[in-house]
Amino acid sequence: MSKDENLKSNNDDTQWPLWEVFTQPREGKPHEHAGSLHAPDAEMALENARDVYARRKEAVNIWVVPSEQIVASKGEDAGPFFDPADDKPYRHPQFYSVPRATKRRS
Amino acid sequence: MEDSTKREAFQERIDKGETIEPKDFMPDRYRQQLIRMMSQHAHSEIVGMLPEGNWITRAPSLRRKLILLSKVQDEAGHGLYLYSATETLGASRQEVIDDLLNGRAKYSSIFNYPTLSWADVAVIGWLVDGAAIINQTMLARSSYGPYARAMVRICKEESFHKKQGYEMVAKMAEGTPEQQEMIQDAVNRWWWPTLMMFGPHDDDSPNSAELIKWGVKSKTNDELRQSFVDRHVQEAHTVGLEIPDPDLEYNEETGHWNFGEIDWDEFWKVVKGNGPMNRERLNARRKAHEEGEWVREAAEEYARKRKLRQEKVS
Ligand SMILES: [Fe+2]
Ligand SMILES: [Fe+2]
Secondary structure (H helix, E strand, C coil): CCCCCCCCCCCCCCCCCCEEEEEEEECCCCEEEEEEECCCCCHHHHHHHHHHHCCCCCCCCEEEEEHHHCCCCCCCCHHHHHHHHHHCCCHHHHCCCCCCCCCCCC | CCCEEEHHHHHHHHCCCEEEEECCCCCCHHHHHHHHHHHHHHHHHHCHHHHHHCCHHCCHHHHCCCHHHHHHHHHHHHHHHHHHHCCCCCCHHHHHHHHHHHCCCCCCHHHHHHCHHHHHHHHHHHHHHHHHHHHHHHHHCCCCCCHHHHHHHHHHHHHEEEEEEEHHHHHHHHHCHHHHHHHHHHHHHHHHHHCCCCCCCCHHHHHHHHHHHHHCCCHHHHHHHHHHHHHHHHHHHHCCCCCCCCEEEEECCCEEEECCCHHHHHHHHHHHHHHHHCHHHHHHHHHHHHHHHHHHHHHHHHHHHHHHHHHCCC
């Protein structure tokens, strides 16, 4: 990936902002990350997203979000970041033992 | 220096079949190898539009024209999925594309062969996309999340590519004597270059072992090539076409087809840039890029004006 400094870049003009694309596959379903693309503004990002990620009705709705606006937790910190949830088994139904109520016929 | 405990932990994650995501730790070499492999893959999709695009205006019917247009458009989409996945590794798209336009990057050699007749369009769909499916189905299980997910998306579309090609192959194979001759001629010319798509023998493929260790690939070049041969020989025979290989023979013991040796001199010649269409393809890419400049300018101007208008309103 060495960029040859002597050669003028052929495409200084294609580095538009990067957008993350989220598609909703069907009504009632949550949006899911599909990929990303470059576009000069939000509206063109939406149109490009339709042409790239929904050529076969893969989506009934699309979100585009400027990539730099996304704040993500770090993979390496997964342990410490999520460990507040580690010692709280009482948040799960399996934690409890209850008498079994049987169906009464009369 | 990366510390070795991190690298060991990374290898452990791979061995457990975990998926590596963009923000996770990864050894530099893993990142570099993936950038190389994924950008080459992206370039192949883009350059791959040229040999078939060449026939769009001469398609024999409106149906075939619609199909071909939509296939070639899919390939552009595949290129974009892959460029976008490559960017998640920190590669700049501009540099990656510069590398292609300036002839520093590689792409699949298959696209450096010419498409001489309409039958080539049929055979490319059947054989070249058929080979791509075998390779990409494996890559859909690759250890790098964005790559694997792009592959899943691509594989769904490739089955249409292969099927439309095979349909056309079958039609021509039962057509007029001229059509039969055309289709056999196309198979004769594309068979060997397609086998070369899987790359050198395992012994001559220095990257292979490393990529397998890292879970990027799960099968060797020769294994993939064998499954391609097994599947496509059957399909050729089903429609009465011959495979141009005198050594082709079914092996009862292994259940596989034995086949002849690839012409490796030709393989390396094309890889090194001296194939029949290498120069032509790159020139076509550069020309397309230059001629698209006004479209990019117009898009930018349109965005600028719309922003101005919105500012005025508010
Ligand atoms: Fe493709
Ligand atoms: Fe394809």
